[in-house]
Amino acid sequence: MERSLILLKPDCVQRRLIGKIIARFEEKAINIVAMKMIQVTPDLSKQHYAEHVEKPFYGGLEEFITGAPVVAMVLEGLEVIRVVRDMLGATNGLKAAAGTIRGDFSSSRQMNLVHASDSPESATREINLYFKESELCPYEPTLTPWLKAGDE
Ligand code: CMP
Helix, strand or coil, X not given: CEEEEEEECHHHHHCCXXXXXXXXXXXXXXXXXXXXXXXXXXXXXXXXXXXXXXXXXXXXXXXXXXXXXXXXXXXXXXXXXXXXXXXXXXXXXXXXXXXXXXXXXXCCCCCCCEEECXXXXXXXXXXXXXXXXXXXXXCCCCCHHHCCCCCC
């Protein structure tokens, strides 16, 4: 079982797409084990995007991610890090395949609606940035026997 940190970014909140995007994860039967709306500060942005701070686009990225609230979530499931990134599609919405979240709703490289952790190490680091352990609510879905075979 894996966990991944997901952010529904300011463009997702402003465009009233939160419900549609959460529905995609629910329809895929992924467990949401934590969720909250927060305002990202410049300091949190620099910690989250530490690997991009020196890049030329970082200034615009910080302005964007701090420009309106985000919805932070922890998703849990088998191979959830890869599964969610496949559901999002390519970083640039113009290049993302039709049928993916970005392919269907985004036409931008920066305003690509959703962030998702890209590795188990990033997931652990990012979950700890946004959530305290006490804010996570893992649970066993009653639907499990109808979602996969016992040996999967
Ligand atoms: P995300 O998955 O949140 O990780 C880093 C973010 O930086 C990325 O989504 C985009 O929103 C943004 N980004 C990546 N590359 C560029 C770029 N070349 N120019 C502007 N923004 C970018």
